[in-house]
Amino acid sequence: MNLFTDLHAQPLIEDWFAQRRWSPFPFQQETWAAYRGGGSGLLHAPTGQGKTYAVWLGPVMQWIEAHPNRDTWATIDAPPLQVLWLTPLRALAADTTAALQAPIRDLGIPWTVERRTGDVSSSVKARQNKRLPSTLVTTPESLSLLISRPNAEELFGDLQAVIVDEWHELLGSKRGTQTELCLAWLRRRRPNLRTWGLSATLGNLDVALDALVGVPTPGTPRQTHLITGHTPKEIVIDSLIPAEIERFPWAGHLGLKMLPAVIAAIEEGESCLVFTNTRNQAETWYQAILDAMPDWAGLIALHHGSLDPQVREWVEDGLRRGLLRCVVATSSLDLGVDFSPVDRVLQIGSPKGVARLLQRAGRSGHRPGAVSRVTCVPTHAFELIEVAAARTAAQAGAIEGRTPPQKPLDVLVQHLVTLALGGGFRYEEALAEVRSTYAFRNLTDAEWDWALGFVVTGGDALTSYPEYQRVVAKVDEDAYDDANHDYAQGWAGPRYMVEDRKVAQRHRLNVGTIVGEVTVQVQYVNGGKLGSVDEYFISRLQPGDRFIFAGRTLEFVNLREMTAYVRKAKSNRGAIPRWMGSRMPLSTALAVAVRAKLEAAANGIFEEDELRAVAPILAMQAAGSYIPRQDELLIEEVETDEGHHLFFYPFEGRLVHEGMAALFAYRLSRLRPITFSMAVNDYGLNLLSPDPIPLAEVLAGKGTPPLFSTENLFEDIPASLNAAEMARRQFREIAQIAGLVATGLPGQRVKSKHLQASSNLFFDVFSRYDAENMLLSQAHREVLEEQLEQSRMAQALDRIGQARIVVMQLRRPSPLSFPLLVDRMREELSSESLADRVRKMQIAMGLEA
DNA sequence: GACCTGCTGCGGAATG
Numbered sequence: 023m024n025l026f027t028d029l030h031a032q033p034l035i036e037d038w039f040a041q042r043r044w045s046p047f048p049f050q051q052e053t054w055a056a057y058r059g060g061g062s063g064l065l066h067a068p069t070g071q072g073k074t075y076a077v078w079l080g081p082v083m084q085w086i087e088a089h090p091n092r093d094t095w096a097t098i099d100a101p102p103l104q105v106l107w108l109t110p111l112r113a114l115a116a117d118t119t120a121a122l123q124a125p126i127r128d129l130g131i132p133w134t135v136e137r138r139t140g141d142v143s144s145s146v147k148a149r150q151n152k153r154l155p156s157t158l159v160t161t162p163e164s165l166s167l168l169i170s171r172p173n174a175e176e177l178f179g180d181l182q183a184v185i186v187d188e189w190h191e192l193l194g195s196k197r198g199t200q201t202e203l204c205l206a207w208l209r210r211r212r213p214n215l216r217t218w219g220l221s222a223t224l225g226n227l228d229v230a231l232d233a234l235v236g237v238p239t240p241g242t243p244r245q246t247h248l249i250t251g252h253t254p255k256e257i258v259i260d261s262l263i264p265a266e267i268e269r270f271p272w273a274g275h276l277g278l279k280m281l282p283a284v285i286a287a288i289e290e291g292e293s294c295l296v297f298t299n300t301r302n303q304a305e306t307w308y309q310a311i312l313d314a315m316p317d318w319a320g321l322i323a324l325h326h327g328s329l330d331p332q333v334r335e336w337v338e339d340g341l342r343r344g345l346l347r348c349v350v351a352t353s354s355l356d357l358g359v360d361f362s363p364v365d366r367v368l369q370i371g372s373p374k375g376v377a378r379l380l381q382r383a384g385r386s387g388h389r390p391g392a393v394s395r396v397t398c399v400p401t402h403a404f405e406l407i408e409v410a411a412a413r414t415a416a417q418a419g420a421i422e423g424r425t426p427p428q429k430p431l432d433v434l435v436q437h438l439v440t441l442a443l444g445g446g447f448r449y450e451e452a453l454a455e456v457r458s459t460y461a462f463r464n465l466t467d468a469e470w471d472w473a474l475g476f477v478v479t480g481g482d483a484l485t486s487y488p489e490y491q492r493v494v495a496k497v498d499e500d501a502y503d504d505a506n507h508d509y510a511q512g513w514a515g516p517r518y519m520v521e522d523r524k525v526a527q528r529h530r531l532n533v534g535t536i537v538g539e540v541t542v543q544v545q546y547v548n549g550g551k552l553g554s555v556d557e558y559f560i561s562r563l564q565p566g567d568r569f570i571f572a573g574r575t576l577e578f579v580n581l582r583e584m585t586a587y588v589r590k591a592k593s594n595r596g597a598i599p600r601w602m603g604s605r606m607p608l609s610t611a612l613a614v615a616v617r618a619k620l621e622a623a624a625n626g627i628f629e630e631d632e633l634r635a636v637a638p639i640l641a642m643q644a645a646g647s648y649i650p651r652q653d654e655l656l657i658e659e660v661e662t663d664e665g666h667h668l669f670f671y672p673f674e675g676r677l678v679h680e681g682m683a684a685l686f687a688y689r690l691s692r693l694r695p696i697t698f699s700m701a702v703n704d705y706g707l708n709l710l711s712p713d714p715i716p717l718a719e720v721l722a723g724k725g726t727p728p729l730f731s732t733e734n735l736f737e738d739i740p741a742s743l744n745a746a747e748m749a750r751r752q753f754r755e756i757a758q759i760a761g762l763v764a765t766g767l768p769g770q771r772v773k774s775k776h777l778q779a780s781s782n783l784f785f786d787v788f789s790r791y792d793a794e795n796m797l798l799s800q801a802h803r804e805v806l807e808e809q810l811e812q813s814r815m816a817q818a819l820d821r822i823g824q825a826r827i828v829v830m831q832l833r834r835p836s837p838l839s840f841p842l843l844v845d846r847m848r849e850e851l852s853s854e855s856l857a858d859r860v861r862k863m864q865i866a867m868g869l870e871a
Numbered sequence: 872g873a874c875c876t877g878c879t880g881c882g883g884a885a886t887g
Contacts, residue, residue, distance in 0.1 A: 140882045163881045275876055300877050353878040534881045603877045
């Protein structure tokens with residue numbers, strides 16, 4: 023294969039590949055050359071392309087080169103830590119450890135490969151605390167914990183390379199920030215450290231690379247590489263098209279109308295993954311499939327994040343061994359273990375993003391060279407447009423980026439305590455180290471001083487509480503020169519350390535940035551654990567009530583100490599729990615693609631099967647109202663029994679529309695007092711008022727600022743939404759990450775109500791006595807950016823400001839407005855079934871005259 | 872004959 027012809031190790035590696043009948047991947051040579059040159063980099067490719075072994079060869083070959091005499095290997099002791107391998111998942115850590123051990127064992131290299139995650143026994147951890155294996159596979163959280171060891175510098179003293187697997191998964195979250203800070207710590211101690219990231223393809227690979235290797239500092243030039251896996255990966259995206267679009271719903275999300283087609287698709291393959299967007303939807307579909315195909319009991323399974331880990335492991339194992347015909351899952355199966363037998367992937371409902379759809383497609387054909395295929399199943403008619411848009415975007419490589427959080431001070435505060443535990447730190451050195459990360463490259467002196475002061479004194483409000491004075495500034499004994507009454511020349515300042523053992527223990531228990539929801543465990547009265555559901559769902563149940571969870575019908579018995587005890591119910595009717603998850607708006611990349619597809623349709627171009635299928639409904643939209651082009655904004659005015667409606671269609675995703683609805687309502691009401699009720703979805707927003715709405719006046723320029731202006735945006739949004747309450751909720755996460763609120767020991771958690779109560783208390787105390795507290799302003803910033811997507815909203819308003827505004831006065835609602843109307847009915851509807859009502863409305867609107 | 876949105880992920884160790 024001529025990969026490494028100048029190396030004596032070549033035949034060894036060649037044989038090893040040949041034994042597995044693997045051909046080398048084209049990017050292996052490139053990766054190896056870059057590694058050998060001392061460089062760092064990011065290797066991006068779809069899953070199933072063999073990235074793992076491509077980067078693993080680097081450090082292994084380097085060792086072989088340094089130890090040419092193979093006969094001596096058996097007499098050499100395993101070296102201390104050479105390679106650190108980070109993964110975002112415990113399950114992946116276990117799999118990777120096994121994968122890396124194989125070539126080490128086969129080649130006879132004297133290396134130890136071990137993992138370290140929370141589930142590793144404490145005796146193994148204790149041994150590792152003294153000396154790390156030659157390769158350590160671990161998570162960002164466990165790496166932080168290692169850095170908090172007093173002997174941390176020693177433990178990492180021989181490290182050659184760090185490899186970050188699935189970097190795209192960490193990049194956009196505070197877990198990524200935590201990783202950035204730890205990598206900066208490693209780089210300062212090992213200046214020649216090579217950092218390699220493995221990632222799926224992203225829209226902002228340059229940012230991903232910068233965040234991985236850190237920003238260049240003066241005097242330390244760096245050599246970085248962005249390597250593309252250029253094995254072409256064929257990905258097929260198709261749809262199950264409803265036979266009669268006229269009888270297909272215009273709204274709704276469950277999609278059970280497609281059940282027969284889905285069952286036929288499952289029957290076609292050997293082993294099938296059915297992805298849904300929510301846990302409730304996964305449970306519903308699992309029941310529906312089982313009801314339709316009772317013979318499949320035992321051959322189909324359910325997998326989502328609220329199921330007990332043991333249940334999930336059983337399912338994953340069944341998939342790997344090819345024992346399961348079908349698994350209905352949420353994002354919990356997006357990532358991780360390789361299920362080679364899977365040959366069919368279905369996606370129920372819109373994937374909401376291009377990257378997400380590609381990720382799910384990649385769960386089938388998970389081998390180099392194999393074709394990946396995903397079949398989308400629409401739950402309402404307009405979703406067909408989204409599928410066609412997603413396919414075009416994927417082919418064009420228009421994939422979403424992931425933006426790293428900027429300066430999250432809660433993560434910095436936590437990291438400072440970690441550093442203080444790990445042998446301590448000094449002001450200037452630590453500041454330079456933190457600023458070498460992408461996340462904190464623009465950290466101001468004031469922000470740094472505030473964060474440092476916060477861990478030393480607890481800030482203005484907490485100075486009299488010793489438990490919040492976590493870090494002490496220790497002055498070296500010989501630093502003070504008594505003769506000169508001054509500190510010695512060149513003294514680097516005090517060393518910041520943790521001295522209190524309780525502070526140390528509490529900190530180690532709280533390392534990490536993942537803050538969960540308020541949930542209660544679900545367990546059989548006689549012991550078997552099923553998983554967890556949101557507390558608010560359980561709190562509404564009476565003993566004897568039934569609900570469906572983990573694919574079973576359960577009877578609620580009682581609630582004790584955050585555990586809901588249940589028994590099997592005799593009847594199989596019951597409510598399916600709904601979780602308070604986060605909301606997934608249509609991604610920016612997909613929103614752009616959808617607008618382009620609509621423009622094509624407006625111009626009479628229907629290239630894809632999906633678009634041809636919705637053509638009759640789009641024709642109704644065009645006849646009754648209008649199909650907006652990309653440079654237009656459609657506004658519909660309709661009067662119904664409910665009152666006066668305005669519908670806006672920016673196609674920017676529901677989070678942006680939520681902010682816009684509040685903003686528009688606020689600005690319209692400033693012209694004349696008027697009250698609105700609002701509804702939003704991914705396509706648009708609806709304002710409803712009992713009184714006529716002065717739209718024409720506002721569009722004509724009356725009122726300040728104009729409706730679509732970005733001027734005063736950040737004043738007008740908080741005024742129109744309950745931003746203060748949102749910040750209070752956001753602060754719960756910040757308080758926990760910054761170490762203000764302890765979560766208790768694993769396994770015996772502090773009750774979440776207490777957590778919420780005390781984070782509320784901190785919020786109030788800071789607001790009153792420490793208004794300059796930077797964690798408070800961070801909470802407000804995070805609400806604007808994450809809950810309201812403020813930058814996306816500003817861009818959207820700019821775009822709309824340039825757009826031609828098309829106002830249509832309608833006698834009855836258009837197809838596009840339909841889902842927004844249904845959304846409102848959902849809340850009001852009691853006796854009549856929603857589906858019936860939707861059907862009647864469709865008929866009333868003349869679709870089936 | 873009821874159902875009618877909202878994902879994922881981690882984590883301790885000293886003492887008897």
